[in-house]
Amino acid sequence: MELFYLAHLEADQLDISFSTEESKHINKVLRKKVGEKITVTNGKGLEWVGEITHSEARKVTAKNQSTHQHKYNDANLHIAIAPTKSNDRMEWFLEKVTEIGITQITPIICDHSERKVIKPERMKKILVGAIKQSAQFHLPQLNPACSFKKFMDKDVAENKLIAHCREGIKKELHQIKNLNAGLIILIGPEGDFSEKEIEMARNNAVKEISLGNQRLRTETAGIVACSAVGTLRKLL
Amino acid sequence: MELFYLAHLEADQLDISFSTEESKHINKVLRKKVGEKITVTNGKGLEWVGEITHSEARKVTAKNQSTHQHKYNDANLHIAIAPTKSNDRMEWFLEKVTEIGITQITPIICDHSERKVIKPERMKKILVGAIKQSAQFHLPQLNPACSFKKFMDKDVAENKLIAHCREGIKKELHQIKNLNAGLIILIGPEGDFSEKEIEMARNNAVKEISLGNQRLRTETAGIVACSAVGTLRKLL
Numbered sequence: 001m002e003l004f005y006l007a008h009l010e011a012d013q014l015d016i017s018f019s020t021e022e023s024k025h026i027n028k029v030l031r032k033k034v035g036e037k038i039t040v041t042n043g044k045g046l047e048w049v050g051e052i053t054h055s056e057a058r059k060v061t062a063k064n065q066s067t068h069q070h071k072y073n074d075a076n077l078h079i080a081i082a083p084t085k086s087n088d089r090m091e092w093f094l095e096k097v098t099e100i101g102i103t104q105i106t107p108i109i110c111d112h113s114e115r116k117v118i119k120p121e122r123m124k125k126i127l128v129g130a131i132k133q134s135a136q137f138h139l140p141q142l143n144p145a146c147s148f149k150k151f152m153d154k155d156v157a158e159n160k161l162i163a164h165c166r167e168g169i170k171k172e173l174h175q176i177k178n179l180n181a182g183l184i185i186l187i188g189p190e191g192d193f194s195e196k197e198i199e200m201a202r203n204n205a206v207k208e209i210s211l212g213n214q215r216l217r218t219e220t221a222g223i224v225a226c227s228a229v230g231t232l233r234k235l236l
Numbered sequence: 237m238e239l240f241y242l243a244h245l246e247a248d249q250l251d252i253s254f255s256t257e258e259s260k261h262i263n264k265v266l267r268k269k270v271g272e273k274i275t276v277t278n279g280k281g282l283e284w285v286g287e288i289t290h291s292e293a294r295k296v297t298a299k300n301q302s303t304h305q306h307k308y309n310d311a312n313l314h315i316a317i318a319p320t321k322s323n324d325r326m327e328w329f330l331e332k333v334t335e336i337g338i339t340q341i342t343p344i345i346c347d348h349s350e351r352k353v354i355k356p357e358r359m360k361k362i363l364v365g366a367i368k369q370s371a372q373f374h375l376p377q378l379n380p381a382c383s384f385k386k387f388m389d390k391d392v393a394e395n396k397l398i399a400h401c402r403e404g405i406k407k408e409l410h411q412i413k414n415l416n417a418g419l420i421i422l423i424g425p426e427g428d429f430s431e432k433e434i435e436m437a438r439n440n441a442v443k444e445i446s447l448g449n450q451r452l453r454t455e456t457a458g459i460v461a462c463s464a465v466g467t468l469r470k471l472l
Contacts, residue, residue: 092328096456096459099450099452099453099456100448100450100452100456100460101448101450133451133453134450134451134452134453135450135451136450172470173467174467174470174471212336212337212466214335214336214337214370214371214372215369215370215371216335216336216370217335217369217370220332220335220336223332223459223463224336224463227459227460227463227464227467228463228464228467230448231409231410231463231464231467231468232467234408234410235410235471
């Protein structure tokens with residue numbers, strides 16, 4: 001199934017007129033013809049199935065046939081991650097965790113962050129591409145970048161975990177209770193979290209975790225944490 | 237710890253003379269000076285610690301101080317994967333599974349493979365880079381590419397699993413018994429395994445598995461399988 005994305009699509013919308021870019025893709029690349037089916041989502045669980053009513057290189061339209069609202073069954077999984085020095089690595093992280101399954105992502109700027117500026121539009125595009133590719137109807141929420149300190153100050157109900165490679169009393173993910181409840185996992189930059197940041201996390205009742213004995217790159221740590229939570233939640 | 241790699245290093249070797257390329261890296265990039273420590277592995281479990289005895293842009297040498305042979309504690313995990321159309325995606329797979337932990341990789345050429353030729357030297361380089369980066373002393377074994385059929389014909393003692401998205405009676409990884417024994421997981425190309433290949437696998441007592449409800453890209457499926465086995469083995 002080829003999945004399309006329209007942020008503002010509503011369940012009761014009868015017709016869709018695709019953008020010039022999408023039209024070109026549908027008509028020229030996929031060679032979709034009048035009468036063929038097309039599936040569109042708004043990234044908020046909606047599956048809108050329509051029939052193509054017009055197909056030209058610059059203009060494709062469709063009329064609705066059926067809609068279905070998909071529930072989001074999993075508990076929240078929110079990864080707060082320091083953007084990697086290389087943009088590529090960050091984009092891989094975004095693509096992979098979206099494919100695997102994640103609800104929220106927050107870029108956090110840490111003491112050792114070399115990259116302090118991010119491009120949210122570009123990041124959002126990667127997320128949209130990944131849900132289209134993996135045929136998912138929920139777009140992960142991309143929060144604005146924020147400093148580690150500010151992130152710590154936020155009052156949230158979720159279980160917070162911090163993955164780091166420094167000394168400390170750390171548990172492994174499978175030893176954490178209530179993985180099935182909402183979860184926030186913090187992943188540090190290339191130079192890891194600073195001692196000050198880990199101390200701040202401890203004072204905020206954030207649990208320290210280890211993702212194994214290997215020294216993982218930032219983006220690998222994020223992918224492994226996301227994948228491990230998915231695996232472990234199946235066992236609960 | 238900065239880790240260096242020398243394929244032919246022996247445990248009883250008293251001195252090392254680094255290649256011009258490595259010397260340049262040690263002297264110019266890392267600015268290592270005479271008297272400083274350096275750690276080298278042969279990718280077969282050896283940790284060779286030496287002291288730098290000479291440091292010039294084109295010639296760095298070290299003499300041995302101590303050696304340690306690391307045992308490989310995990311059971312075999314062998315992933316046989318169809319090379320992705322995009323080289324980048326294959327290289328990301330190689331880097332990530334090496335960081336996460338894997339023992340063997342075999343590129344398999346399938347009915348729907350768009351890429352039928354691979355560059356083993358380039359792939360080996362990625363694996364070496366990843367063990368250096370993640371400070372591991374065991375280099376995964378990269379087998380020559382082979383056809384799906386030939387791979388099926390190989391007589392191996394390990395449990396074989398095939399991950400695919402077609403119809404079939406499939407288990408999830410956590411429902412597979414004896415994950416702690418040697419394991420081979422087959423991952424298909426962009427267009428999935430063909431019906432003929434899945435039939436062939438069934439006839440060879442290969443167990444069918446699903447990696448979840450999402451439609452994962454080839455390289456993501458490989459990374460998720462590797463990570464999930466690592467997570468599940470910790471629970472056994």
